[in-house]
Amino acid sequence: xxxxxxxxxxxxxxxxxxxxxxxxxxxxxxxxxxxxxxxxxxxxxxxxxxxxxxxxxxxxxxxxxxxxxxxxxxxxxxxxxxxxxxxxxxxx
Amino acid sequence: xxxxxxxxxxxxxxxxxxxxxxxxxxxxxxxxxxxxxxxxxxxxxxxxxxxxxxxxxxxxxxxxxxxxxxxxxxxxxxxxxxxxxxxxxxxxxxxxxxxxxxxxxxxxxxxxxxxxxxxxxxxxxxxxxxxxxxxxxxxxxxxxxxxxxxxxxxxxxxxxxxxxxxxxxxxxxxxxxxxxxxxxxxxxxxxxxxxxxxxxxxxxxxxxxxxxxxxxxxxxxxxxxxxxxxxxxxxxxxxxxxxxxxxxxxxxxxxxxxxxxxxxxxxxxxxxxxxxxxxxxxxxxxxxxxxxxxxxxxxxxxxxxxxxxxxxxxxxxxxxxxxxxxxxxxxxxxxxxxxxxxxxxxxxxxxxxxxxxxxxxxxxxxxxxxxxxxxxxxxxxxxxxxxxxxxxxxxx
Numbered sequence: 001x002x003x004x005x006x007x008x009x010x011x012x013x014x015x016x017x018x019x020x021x022x023x024x025x026x027x028x029x030x031x032x033x034x035x036x037x038x039x040x041x042x043x044x045x046x047x048x049x050x051x052x053x054x055x056x057x058x059x060x061x062x063x064x065x066x067x068x069x070x071x072x073x074x075x076x077x078x079x080x081x082x083x084x085x086x087x088x089x090x091x092x
Numbered sequence: 093x094x095x096x097x098x099x100x101x102x103x104x105x106x107x108x109x110x111x112x113x114x115x116x117x118x119x120x121x122x123x124x125x126x127x128x129x130x131x132x133x134x135x136x137x138x139x140x141x142x143x144x145x146x147x148x149x150x151x152x153x154x155x156x157x158x159x160x161x162x163x164x165x166x167x168x169x170x171x172x173x174x175x176x177x178x179x180x181x182x183x184x185x186x187x188x189x190x191x192x193x194x195x196x197x198x199x200x201x202x203x204x205x206x207x208x209x210x211x212x213x214x215x216x217x218x219x220x221x222x223x224x225x226x227x228x229x230x231x232x233x234x235x236x237x238x239x240x241x242x243x244x245x246x247x248x249x250x251x252x253x254x255x256x257x258x259x260x261x262x263x264x265x266x267x268x269x270x271x272x273x274x275x276x277x278x279x280x281x282x283x284x285x286x287x288x289x290x291x292x293x294x295x296x297x298x299x300x301x302x303x304x305x306x307x308x309x310x311x312x313x314x315x316x317x318x319x320x321x322x323x324x325x326x327x328x329x330x331x332x333x334x335x336x337x338x339x340x341x342x343x344x345x346x347x348x349x350x351x352x353x354x355x356x357x358x359x360x361x362x363x364x365x366x367x368x369x370x371x372x373x374x375x376x377x378x379x380x381x382x383x384x385x386x387x388x389x390x391x392x393x394x395x396x397x398x399x400x401x402x403x404x405x406x407x408x409x410x411x412x413x414x415x416x417x418x419x420x421x422x423x424x425x426x427x428x429x430x431x432x433x434x435x436x437x438x439x440x441x442x443x444x445x446x447x448x449x450x451x452x453x454x455x456x457x458x459x460x461x462x463x464x465x466x467x468x469x470x471x472x473x474x475x476x477x478x479x480x481x482x483x484x485x486x487x488x
């Protein structure tokens with residue numbers, strides 16, 4: 001599936017995205033499963049909120065991580081993976 | 093970007109990881125009498141001294157502090173307790189992803205609404221067959237219609253529909269129809285859990301174990317069905333390890349991610365760990381969970397690989413399965429530190445091969461099923477059924 005800049009995504013039904021203090025990372029929880037996300041994956045999914053477009057997520061993270069030249073590509077890659085795993089779903 | 097799949101949290105101890113899953117076996121009482129129940133055969137003696145509500149709430153808080161995020165509320169039948177709603181509400185406020193594991197007995201409209209209001213995330217319902225006859229036979233209760241009703245209630249309240257079907261000789265050939273039933277009910281997940289032989293299912297192994305061809309066929313049917321439904325319904329097929337030549341990485345490692353607290357407060361690394369002799373498990377009445385998880389001799393006993401004997405110790409594949417299941421090694425070979433006899437490298441593999449051979453000719457020696465009742469539990473605990481159990485052990 002091709003990710004477009006105007007696409008909006010949200011965390012999929014029956015899934016929960018939250019910060020885990022004990023693990024010091026974001027996780028996704030769903031029936032019978034839990035995935036610990038590394039720092040950058042967590043940052044992206046934290047902005048997948050059913051309102052922000054891929055473009056605005058990229059813009060925000062580019063400002064936050066100025067030393068990451070390929071960030072747009074990385075973000076799309078993460079969204080593709082999350083979509084493939086059915087952690088997120090398309091809104092628009 | 094990488095997804096961190098390994099559960100390698102940092103902890104106070106150099107080897108121990110954090111618990112991620114807490115299973116609360118909140119009561120051993122159950123109106124069903126399933127012949128394959130994984131509960132201990134001596135459950136009857138643990139039905140006294142159940143933890144009260146306040147103790148469970150303390151357990152939830154302590155486990156959450158240690159890192160547990162997934163909570164299973166199980167039993168027995170958890171809905172026999174009147175305080176499940178209160179416990180679920182606390183779990184939700186602590187940030188657990190909570191799961192009620194139920195037979196459906198005790199569920200009604202009022203309770204399912206209260207559970208939803210309390211923040212319960214999902215309900216895992218056990219189903220047994222497409223036929224009323226097999227359902228009622230294997231559970232020794234008339235519960236077929238109840239399960240259909242509860243399934244509809246779960247769907248209606250917008251919960252993810254998670255079904256669990258324990259597979260055995262009596263239902264494994266109905267797998268296509270069972271999957272179709274699940275699809276018809278709108279299941280999001282279905283776990284086809286081939287019976288593993290501990291607890292009551294070991295007592296009834298002769299009666300429950302399917303033939304090898306039945307298992308192979310079931311896997312084929314499942315794979316074909318999975319191709320058709322794709323992501324719409326996630327199907328987990330738990331391969332019965334007897335038919336494999338490598339053991340499973342039991343509980344993902346002893347004391348690695350799972351923590352179980354039983355009805356009477358024992359803290360265990362797996363459901364059946366109490367079968368291992370000379371291991372004293374901590375109890376929440378005497379010890380906070382942190383000490384139980386990190387410092388208790390029982391939890392440290394089989395962590396890592398220092399405890400391993402040959403052929404595991406020098407095996408190049410030891411990281412894959414950590415020597416398999418300690419309880420299975422104990423139950424079938426008498427040695428909890430030996431290789432799981434499922435492994436083809438184990439000197440005791442012939443025990444498993446014999447069981448497979450026996451399953452080809454069911455009925456030759458088969459005794460009647462022993463259902464999971466308080467009475468049968470007392471009998472086994474007293475030693476009345478020694479002969480029935482002795483045959484599973486290795487002859488030296």
